[in-house]
Amino acid sequence: MDWGALQTILGGVNKHSTSIGKIWLTVLFIFRIMILVVAAERVWGDEQDDFVCNTLQPGCKNVCYDHFFPISHIRLWALQLIFVSTPALLVAMHVAYRRHEKKRQLRKGDKKCEYKDIEEIRSQRFHIEGSLWWTYASSIFFRLIFEAVFMYAFYYMYDGYQMPRLMKCSAWPCPNTVDCFVSRPTEKTVFTIFMIAVSSICILLNVAELCYLLTKFFLRRSKKAGNSKQQPNHENKEETKQNEMNELISDSCQNTVIGFSS
Amino acid sequence: MSWGFLRDLLSGVNEYSTGTGRMWAAVVFVFRLLVYVAAAENIWRYEHDEFECNIKQPGCENVCFDHFFPVSHIRLWALQLIMVSTPSILVVFHVAYRENREKHHNQKLYRNPREIDGGLLCTYLISLILKTGFEIIFLVLFYKLYNGFKIPRLVKCDIRPCPSTVDCYISKPTEKMIFLCFLVATSCLCIILNLSELSYLVFKYSVKCYLKRDTKKQQ
Numbered sequence: 001m002d003w004g005a006l007q008t009i010l011g012g013v014n015k016h017s018t019s020i021g022k023i024w025l026t027v028l029f030i031f032r033i034m035i036l037v038v039a040a041e042r043v044w045g046d047e048q049d050d051f052v053c054n055t056l057q058p059g060c061k062n063v064c065y066d067h068f069f070p071i072s073h074i075r076l077w078a079l080q081l082i083f084v085s086t087p088a089l090l091v092a093m094h095v096a097y098r099r100h101e102k103k104r105q106l107r108k109g110d111k112k113c114e115y116k117d118i119e120e121i122r123s124q125r126f127h128i129e130g131s132l133w134w135t136y137a138s139s140i141f142f143r144l145i146f147e148a149v150f151m152y153a154f155y156y157m158y159d160g161y162q163m164p165r166l167m168k169c170s171a172w173p174c175p176n177t178v179d180c181f182v183s184r185p186t187e188k189t190v191f192t193i194f195m196i197a198v199s200s201i202c203i204l205l206n207v208a209e210l211c212y213l214l215t216k217f218f219l220r221r222s223k224k225a226g227n228s229k230q231q232p233n234h235e236n237k238e239e240t241k242q243n244e245m246n247e248l249i250s251d252s253c254q255n256t257v258i259g260f261s262s
Numbered sequence: 263m264s265w266g267f268l269r270d271l272l273s274g275v276n277e278y279s280t281g282t283g284r285m286w287a288a289v290v291f292v293f294r295l296l297v298y299v300a301a302a303e304n305i306w307r308y309e310h311d312e313f314e315c316n317i318k319q320p321g322c323e324n325v326c327f328d329h330f331f332p333v334s335h336i337r338l339w340a341l342q343l344i345m346v347s348t349p350s351i352l353v354v355f356h357v358a359y360r361e362n363r364e365k366h367h368n369q370k371l372y373r374n375p376r377e378i379d380g381g382l383l384c385t386y387l388i389s390l391i392l393k394t395g396f397e398i399i400f401l402v403l404f405y406k407l408y409n410g411f412k413i414p415r416l417v418k419c420d421i422r423p424c425p426s427t428v429d430c431y432i433s434k435p436t437e438k439m440i441f442l443c444f445l446v447a448t449s450c451l452c453i454i455l456n457l458s459e460l461s462y463l464v465f466k467y468s469v470k471c472y473l474k475r476d477t478k479k480q481q
Contacts, residue, residue, distance in 0.1 A: 005269055006296060048312060048433060058316040059431035063415055070436040078301040082292060089288055097281075173316070173416075173429065 003033050006085055013088045015125055016095055016132075020209040024202060028085070031198045036077055040191050043184055044074040050183030057175055064169035064180045070157065073188070077195060080150040084202070087139035087146075094135040095126055128213070129220075137213055144206050147199055154196070161196055163188040265299055268347055275350040278357055278376055278386075282459040286452060293448045294343060298336075302441045305434055306336035312433030319423055326419035326430045332407065335438065339445055342400040346452070349389035349396075356385040383467060387460060394456045397449050404446075411446055413439045 007029060014025055047069070053061045128136050154161065163185040170177040182188070272287045272295075279287065309331070315323045357376055364371050373379075378386050404411065413435040420427040432438075 003300065005266075006292070048308070058314050059416070059429060062312065062314055062431040062433050066415060066434055066436050069434075071440055072305075072434075072437060075301045075305065075437065075441075079297070082296055082300070086292055089292065093284065093288070096284075173431075 003037060006082075007033070009092060010085055010088055013092045013095075016091060016128065018128065018209055018212060020205055020212060024205040024209065025088075027198065027202055027205065028081070032077075032081055032195065032202075035191075035194070035198075036074070036081065040077065040195070041074060043187050043191055044072060046183060047072065051180065052183075053169065053174070053178050053180040055174060055178045057173055057178075060169070060171075060174040060178060061180070063171045064167070064174065064178065067169060067171050068167050068180070073154075073158075073192060076150065076154060076157075080146070080199075083146045083150070084143055087142040090139045090142075091132070091136055094132055098126060098132070133213065133217065137210065140206050140210050140213070144203060144210075147203050147206070151196065151199055154192075161189070161192050163192065265295060268295065268344065271347060271350065271354075274354060278353055278378070278382075280378070280459060280463070282455055282462065286455045286459070289448060289452060289455065290343070290347060294445070294452075297441075297444065297448075298339060298343065302339065302445075303336060305437055305441060306334060309334065309433060313430065314433075315419065315424070315428050315430040317424060317428045319425055319428075322419070322424040322428060323430070325421050326417070326424065326428070329419065329421055330417050330430070330432075335404075335408075335442060338400065338404060338407075342396070342449070345396040345400070346393055349392035352385050352389045352392075353382070356382050378463070379467075383463065387463060390456050390460045390463075394453055394460075397453050397456070401446065401449055404442075411439070411442050413442065 010025060010028075014022055017025065048065055051061065051065050053064055055061075126132060163182060165182060165185045167180045167182065168177050169180050269291065272291050276284055276287050310327055313323065313327045315326055317323075360372055360376075360382065413432060415432060415435045417430050417432065418427050419430050
């Protein structure tokens with residue numbers, strides 16, 4: 001049980017996503033989850049053990065560590081990834097609900113159901129339109145909100161994205177202002193900046209996807225409006241053609257009748 | 263044998279659940295199980311090693327740790343996850359029993375063995391009540407064992423062999439408290455989901471029964 005299970009769920013959503021959504025999912029898996037599991041966890045693995053304070057006072061190190069790191073970067077990233085992936089579950093649930101409705105229609109033998117068997121329903125890819133469009137757009141919106149909130153939380157908690165080498169601590173029971181040294185500060189800064197950069201890319205991808213969906217929505221709407229205006233003129237043209245045909249037929253009939261009679 | 267078993271159980275139960283039941287499974291899976299495995303477990307990994315008392319007396323740290331943490335938060339959390347997911351097995355067993363019975367008699371005994379009606383409805387309601395009960399029991403246990411949901415930075419200990427009242431420092435108390443609050447919040451959310459599912463099912467089937475009786479009277 002690990003991130004693989006989340007990957008299975010999100011992989012299912014991939015089928016119904018736009019191309020930008022698929023790119024976002026790839027970036028999420030390769031550049032965030034994989035980097036977190038394979039590299040970042042090792043860098044932060046010994047964070048408290050190797051956090052050293054220039055004092056022998058028992059308890060001072062614990063208190064200073066807790067003061068400077070209320071929540072570890074690694075845990076915050078794990079939470080961010082979980083929260084950012086969750087809106088995709090809304091889409092998965094909506095698709096599952098639609099499939100369930102189609103299956104119900106099929107079982108009842110409803111004539112409206114355009115599928116012939118359950119396997120077809122299972123493999124069917126739903127287009128992002130109607131209520132699914134709203135669910136999809138909301139999921140992207142929530143993703144954006146979560147990404148922004150976590151990036152701000154990082155910035156606020158750690159006063160920026162750089163990890164200092166030295167921190168000065170005077171929390172009780174430290175006897176006075178004590179120097180505390182963070183382990184691997186440069187490596188941690190590099191990974192923090194990398195994760196922030198990838199977060200920003202994901203935000204841009206989400207914004208692009210949202211704009212794409214909105215553009216598609218408005219284009220479809222204007223097409224529909226355009227089609228409904230054209231249809232009456234089209235009908236008139238059809239009518240006049242039909243009238244001409246009828247006249248030709250009646251003329252030819254009359255001619256044949258006259259020909260017979262003569 | 264690991265959490266994968268629980269994951270499979272939750273996915274299996276999903277098939278026979280209502281919409282709210284599926285939401286409950288998603289919340290348990292994503293916000294409790296995944297957070298536990300991916301984040302919370304590591305915070306409590308070295309809790310004993312990092313628990314430090316201001317004394318060199320051998321045995322004092324061990325005794326104080328044992329006094330303040332009779333059962334570690336993380337173990338209680340794991341137990342809670344297991345106990346809360348297990349009542350769903352009742353529903354799985356009942357559906358399997360129905361399907362076996364149909365096979366054994368070689369005829370259609372139920373309209374749909376997986377539909378929540380009759381005996382399966384009772385089993386489902388019992389599983390919901392048990393799930394809610396376990397959630398509440400564990401929340402109360404957490405509250406009673408640790409005097410609330412706060413984790414202090416410093417605890418004072420004077421148990422033998424500590425020679426006097428000694429200051430002991432807990433590691434990562436703020437981070438632990440954040441995740442504990444997260445646990446409590448998700449537990450409460452699950453309780454709300456279970457109760458709403460329970461009331462929805464009771465209401466739905468009471469209305470069904472009432473309408474049936476009405477049509478029978480009219481006939």
